Amino acid sequence: MNAAELQDVAIVGAGPAGAALARRLALDGRKVVLIEASRFDRARIGESLSPDIQPELLGLGLRDRFLALKPLPSWGTRSIWGEPAAQARSHLTSPWCSGWHVDRTAFDLMLAEAARETGVQWIEACRVRAVRHDGTAWCVHAGGNVWRSRWIVDATGRSARIARGIGARRMLFDSLVGIAAVCADPGHAERHHLLVEAVEDGWWYSAPLPGGPAPSTIAMLMTDGDLCARAALHRADGWRAAMARSVATRCRVDAAACGAPRVHLAHSHRLLRPTVPAPGPWLAVGDASLAVDPLSGSGVLRALRHAREAATVIGEAIERPAHVDELIASFDAVRDSECTDYLIERAQHYAVEQRFESPFWRRRSRAPAGPAAAIDKPHAAAL
Numbered sequence: 614m615n616a617a618e619l620q621d622v623a624i625v626g627a628g629p630a631g632a633a634l635a636r637r638l639a640l641d642g643r644k645v646v647l648i649e650a651s652r653f654d655r656a657r658i659g660e661s662l663s664p665d666i667q668p669e670l671l672g673l674g675l676r677d678r679f680l681a682l683k684p685l686p687s688w689g690t691r692s693i694w695g696e697p698a699a700q701a702r703s704h705l706t707s708p709w710c711s712g713w714h715v716d717r718t719a720f721d722l723m724l725a726e727a728a729r730e731t732g733v734q735w736i737e738a739c740r741v742r743a744v745r746h747d748g749t750a751w752c753v754h755a756g757g758n759v760w761r762s763r764w765i766v767d768a769t770g771r772s773a774r775i776a777r778g779i780g781a782r783r784m785l786f787d788s789l790v791g792i793a794a795v796c797a798d799p800g801h802a803e804r805h806h807l808l809v810e811a812v813e814d815g816w817w818y819s820a821p822l823p824g825g826p827a828p829s830t831i832a833m834l835m836t837d838g839d840l841c842a843r844a845a846l847h848r849a850d851g852w853r854a855a856m857a858r859s860v861a862t863r864c865r866v867d868a869a870a871c872g873a874p875r876v877h878l879a880h881s882h883r884l885l886r887p888t889v890p891a892p893g894p895w896l897a898v899g900d901a902s903l904a905v906d907p908l909s910g911s912g913v914l915r916a917l918r919h920a921r922e923a924a925t926v927i928g929e930a931i932e933r934p935a936h937v938d939e940l941i942a943s944f945d946a947v948r949d950s951e952c953t954d955y956l957i958e959r960a961q962h963y964a965v966e967q968r969f970e971s972p973f974w975r976r977r978s979r980a981p982a983g984p985a986a987a988i989d990k991p992h993a994a995a996l
């Protein structure tokens with residue numbers, strides 16, 4: 614490891630966005646350090662991948678390695694949404710024919726290893742608390758060293774920890790949480806699609822989970838954080854009682870054969886740049902930049918697309934430093950329009966469900982643009 618050498622880019626967070634960006638930049642000959650808080654030793658969430666993931670994997674040169682993970686093909690989605698009858702949407706109409714159900718820990722680790730193999734300096738089990746700029750370069754304390762880099766990229770996911778430390782704020786669009794448990798395999802016929810079911814409290818998602826000693830299923834109730842706390846839906850008895858009130862999910866998943874539920878933050882947000890410009894160039898990618906409702910099933914796909922676009926922007930900015938502000942602004946403008954499109958689609962989708970009068974649905978389906986936005990508190994500045 615050579616921490617004394619000035620890196621082109623320091624990326625904090627080795628989820629799909631950070632790892633894919635690191636690999637692309639390193640393949641373009643950039644010097645990159647990638648710093649990750651974990652050792653990929655805890656189960657990760659977000660296992661259903663859209664068919665459109667396939668060109669991104671091809672672009673990264675990783676389709677064969679992805680298939681070697683033995684993901685389960687997903688033939689489509691069944692949803693009970695807006696009416697009691699299930700609607701089926703097949704992936705066979707997509708040019709790529711199938712989506713995938715993956716072991717997310719194995720998928721993320723594969724991307725991180727592929728980045729490392731391209732020459733990226735890799736530091737794991739190191740949580741970056743803050744970064745600062747010394748007037749010529751960004752300085753990041755990690756792995757007992759101080760890494761200096763021209764660019765810093767926040768790929769820390771929904772927390773947007775690094776960007777918030779340099780003054781960015783999140784515009785929060787909701788307070789969604791997912792309460793998930795791993796359950797017994799419901800059998801072969803249920804192993805190739807995901808099920809979404811709207812219920813009074815929010816909506817259920819269930820999907821097959823490959824990996825592990827035996828096939829299993831993940832079941833997750835999506836609701837708002839305050840509603841989860843009020844009805845104790847995070848507790849095993851509250852969660853099971855909520856499942857008992859569903860129609861299709863409880864037929865597919867045996868609540869008695871599920872592990873302990875765990876709460877995951879799933880709010881939507883868009884990151885806002887600070888009004889006072891930071892002293893050096895930075896970008897946020899993936900969920901740190903724009904986090905979307907898991908209903909869209911597009912989080913990982915967006916993360917990989919952000920990585921591709923960010924690699925182009927950073928590469929061009931290194932070649933043409935006089936244009937750095939313009940290139941960053943163009944990346945942000947694309948994210949703004951992505952956010953607008955997302956909010957319109959989300960509002961339209963939730964508005965289809967009019968059967969429930971509960972707070973969860975009143976917050977979503979009555980307002981044309983969905984729930985109102987709030988700006989979060991600034992993070993402790995770290996410059």
Ligand SMILES: Cc1cc2nc3c(=O)[nH]c(=O)nc-3n(C[C@H](O)[C@H](O)[C@H](O)COP(=O)(O)OP(=O)(O)OC[C@H]3O[C@@H](n4cnc5c(N)ncnc54)[C@H](O)[C@@H]3O)c2cc1C
Pocket residue numbers: 625626627628629630631648649650651658659660661662663739740741742768769770771772774790791833877878879898899900901907910911912913914916
């Ligand atoms: C409940 C739920 C269900 C979902 N289901 C799906 C789904 O089925 N399909 C789908 O496509 N998407 C799904 N998503 C969304 C998807 O998981 C995310 O969009 C995707 O993981 C974003 O990738 P990322 O790299 O931006 O962030 P992340 O995957 O969150 O990765 C961030 C990385 O940064 C690291 N990190 C964080 N802070 C620090 C720090 N301070 N220092 C160093 N490292 C740090 C973390 O350990 C992590 O490795 C779901 C999300 C939720 C919440």
